[in-house]
Amino acid sequence: MAYTKKNRLTAEEYLAGILAGDRVILAMAITLVESQLEEDRTIAEAIIEQVSNRGEKSIRIGVTGVPGVGKSTFIESFGEYVISQNKKLSVLAIDPSSTKTGGSILGDKTRMENLAKNPNAFIRPSASRLALGGVTHKTREAVLLCEAAGFDVIIIETVGVGQSEVAVRELVDFSLLLMLAGAGDELQGIKKGIMEMADAIAITKADGDNVLMSEQAKKSYQNALHLFPVADNGWLPKVTTCSALKNEGMDEIWNMMLKFAGDMRSNGFWKENRNVQQLAWMHSAIEQSLRADFYNDKHVKSVLETIENQVQKGTQTAWSAAKQLLSLFYKK
């Protein structure tokens, strides 16, 4: 099939490419789904409807942790292990951008070079531009597309503490929190709210001089986790150590995830969790549609720039400008 980045394919062509596992078409489809253009949205909706129920067998894994904990190197090492177990792996990154420069906070360094070359891996290091008008990253849709393309392990990587963990929790089956030994609990944001969102904690960089400290940290996190009430699904969060440098501990983490998947699939919580996530997705899809409908509305479009200029010059307040635009939108 001949295609260029600029030519739009039909929904059928996208679907055929995705189902055939074509990584180029998969990447194009994710870009399409993220687009706010009216023409793109129609095609995107047709594709998403077709791929909505193909992820039954996949495992969606959230990997979080503060900058410096070694997320990229962990994912590279863990990813290669997972692929060695005959799995196909997708890595989607949620990366808050700098609104000042448009640059990425995660940095411009080349990430996961080896994994990116592996034919059984698909890496999407997209930055969610926090543009005016709010282009939200469509990670849920990207997950579905990857699953339809045959990727059965999906890692969603995010940076930071707080809000991002909350958001990722709504997208994944299993949530892994990476921690460093000896860095001080407080500094790592290891508060109740964050720890209770993790299904497991992996202490990274447990090699060389760090081994002893990592084992100590493991014990202290285990003790801390025991203080929390048992989750409804009956899972007791685990703590492990690992070294991406030495490729150690990855088997233990993967086996733990398989155990989790097995347990949850038999007690019904796997399906229940995904159903609850569907509800969150419904609300988020509604909000994204409302926004897109608004900014694509021709009455709004015809005056938006003028009004934006007035607001930016201070000749109209934000509040009255918003009211004016909304009344144009609803008048149609």
Added chain:
Amino acid sequence: MAYTKKNRLTAEEYLAGILAGDRVILAMAITLVESQLEEDRTIAEAIIEQVSNRGEKSIRIGVTGVPGVGKSTFIESFGEYVISQNKKLSVLAIDPSSTKTGGSILGDKTRMENLAKNPNAFIRPSASRLALGGVTHKTREAVLLCEAAGFDVIIIETVGVGQSEVAVRELVDFSLLLMLAGAGDELQGIKKGIMEMADAIAITKADGDNVLMSEQAKKSYQNALHLFPVADNGWLPKVTTCSALKNEGMDEIWNMMLKFAGDMRSNGFWKENRNVQQLAWMHSAIEQSLRADFYNDKHVKSVLETIENQVQKGTQTAWSAAKQLLSLFYKK
């Protein structure tokens, strides 16, 4: 004036109370503005329109930093200094909540006890519940209300690294990043994207054994900041040390902010920055209105619960449910 928390006041009563500096009515007005109820929104809009241009003389300060850096103790010490300079201070906290428990990530500890008792301080430790349907915290409106009530220094405190700094940058005149000495740059998320958003860095807990390390950290951050291009407004980010425990360094930080305000007011960037923020606010007000209009729509309301149940049970996909609700909303 007699009022209870449950009785709604008229817009005029709210306004009179706010302009008289009544802290109870101010708190009630912020709650009103955050409400998604149709009746509340009408009154809230009337109030906000009246207070939109009262913040000319205020200084809006963002205080960010990872958990454990000592934000609350810093703000308590800094706040008391600012009040000693004949200012009235408001502290608004943006605190991502745990969706699992509804609990606050910042923790339930009593915060800023002394400051809270000060008649010249108003503290709003609100948690932004990330509820389904997306209730967004209306921090901009809260800022305007505080300014109208005579508070001329507004501190917006937020937790975490990444997304939250970006969001706060759009609300404030001056952005202060708190850092700990000797904790490792990487661990503190001290990436280019975050540092370039700060107008100053204050190294906290510079007391006792920490003094020497804090001075060293100050030098190394100063060197790092010199590598960045000079901002359009001509301001060179400053690095200072301080101790909330000993109430040291607060005068230096406050004077730096006054210098910044003076410089920016004379070179025009103060006004320009606020105008750009107005634009961001316009977009955010539009999105919040669209959401509220949708969830308040009577056609949507009449079926929402049924459809939510179907989605949660897995008998309808999120995507098709969203489409169905949107078509009900637009049909009216």
